[in-house]
Amino acid sequence: MRQILADRVFDVINYALLTFCLLIIGYPLIYVVSASFSSAQAVVAGKVWLWPVDVTLDAYEAIFKSPRISSGYMNSIFYTQLGTAINIVMTVLAAFPLSRRDWYGRGFFTVLLVFTMLFSGGLIPSYLLIKQLNMINTRWAMVIPNAFGVWYVILMRTYFQSNIPDEMYEAAQLDGCRDGQFLTRIVLPLSTPILAVMVLFYAVGHWNSYFNALIYLSDSKLMPLQIVLRDILVQNQFDPVMMQGIDVREWGRLQNLRDLLKYALIVVASVPVLIIYPFVQKYFVKGIMIGAIKG
Numbered sequence: 001m002r003q004i005l006a007d008r009v010f011d012v013i014n015y016a017l018l019t020f021c022l023l024i025i026g027y028p029l030i031y032v033v034s035a036s037f038s039s040a041q042a043v044v045a046g047k048v049w050l051w052p053v054d055v056t057l058d059a060y061e062a063i064f065k066s067p068r069i070s071s072g073y074m075n076s077i078f079y080t081q082l083g084t085a086i087n088i089v090m091t092v093l094a095a096f097p098l099s100r101r102d103w104y105g106r107g108f109f110t111v112l113l114v115f116t117m118l119f120s121g122g123l124i125p126s127y128l129l130i131k132q133l134n135m136i137n138t139r140w141a142m143v144i145p146n147a148f149g150v151w152y153v154i155l156m157r158t159y160f161q162s163n164i165p166d167e168m169y170e171a172a173q174l175d176g177c178r179d180g181q182f183l184t185r186i187v188l189p190l191s192t193p194i195l196a197v198m199v200l201f202y203a204v205g206h207w208n209s210y211f212n213a214l215i216y217l218s219d220s221k222l223m224p225l226q227i228v229l230r231d232i233l234v235q236n237q238f239d240p241v242m243m244q245g246i247d248v249r250e251w252g253r254l255q256n257l258r259d260l261l262k263y264a265l266i267v268v269a270s271v272p273v274l275i276i277y278p279f280v281q282k283y284f285v286k287g288i289m290i291g292a293i294k295g
Helices: 005-036 040-045 058-064 067-099 106-118 123-132 150-163 166-174 179-187 189-208 211-216 225-233 248-254 257-293
Strands: none
Touching: 005 257, 040 257, 058 067, 058 257, 067 106, 067 150, 067 179, 067 189, 067 225, 067 257, 106 150, 123 211, 150 189, 166 179, 179 189, 189 257, 211 225, 225 257
16 A cells, blocks of 8 residues: 555655664663673773673672672572562462452452551561561562452453463363363463563563562572662662772772773673573563453
8 A cells, every 4th residue: 555645754854763663762771781791991981872882701700709799689589589489370360260260259258358458567566567577688579469460360360361261261170170180281371472571571570579578588698689770870889899809999099990890790780581582482472461351
């Protein structure tokens, strides 16, 4: 079909706006990566614009010499893996019965779940509860309080209702299939898109989480990477071990070691999420659209 003049003008304006948005979003990311691989002299002198200048790995060597950063990195990986696994199990177990229209009390429990999205006990009662459960300063304090996401339960419940017909459940019952077997053998294999989306959302949430660690943890060996980044990026607290083996006199003269390390830390903290996203990207739009529009 031939486009009229108005359509062509619209396309030109649309592409121009999208290109502008891409530059606004993409350039800071490229700059941070380039600065992290550049020398301190080039960063201070403002020579880094798009590509690294005087490529060096000094900042990354300084980072991984710090046992605190290495420990925080491993802790974040552990919390993300364990927390996401618990989240998926709890979300599926809650969403499946709520999706069955013949389940008695379905509406009542849905109202209770939605109520918790609007009202909560507050920080002090939550802290007292975690303390009474003896989870203060333990790894469980990072995964148990966030083991359940009501919004994600509603999203998965809607997906089950929209994509798992009642006729399939009735046919499975006629063949002697129990509810647990129906869930594991039929529902879950057909729910790959929404499960991939849940894994992405939960994993990113755990990876970026720092508030629970700030409240419930005091042992530095249990701290996630985000707390370490907070101390360095916000409070400008550096581990002296990171300075070992580096030309401190040169960086002291430039007075910019902190900025150089900040760029490298941002890159290091973002890599795991960037690695995970491409594997679930093809399910992302499908899972969100199917789960959000219908129901």
